[in-house]
Amino acid sequence: MRSVDELTMYVYGLLDPAAEEAMKDHLHDCAECSEIRRRIAAEHGLFKGALKRESPEMPAWTSDGASRHRRRS
Numbered sequence: 001m002r003s004v005d006e007l008t009m010y011v012y013g014l015l016d017p018a019a020e021e022a023m024k025d026h027l028h029d030c031a032e033c034s035e036i037r038r039r040i041a042a043e044h045g046l047f048k049g050a051l052k053r054e055s056p057e058m059p060a061w062t063s064d065g066a067s068r069h070r071r072r073s
């Protein structure tokens, strides 16, 4: 289990190379951290799948409904 701060830095590629390697190893073995990492990336819109929820290229008339269903967490 790693801290969310560390995982966030990993998602953004801000860890130094040694720490990043250690994190990669850890994520390989730790489903819990992998899930947190996935969620951080989704919340920051770094995954293509996450962008579908925001749908920035949707016509303006749909934005009202889209924002109403937007998950806040």
Ligand SMILES: [Zn+2]
Residues within 6 Å of the ligand: 001, 002, 026, 030, 032, 033
């Ligand atoms: Zn972990």
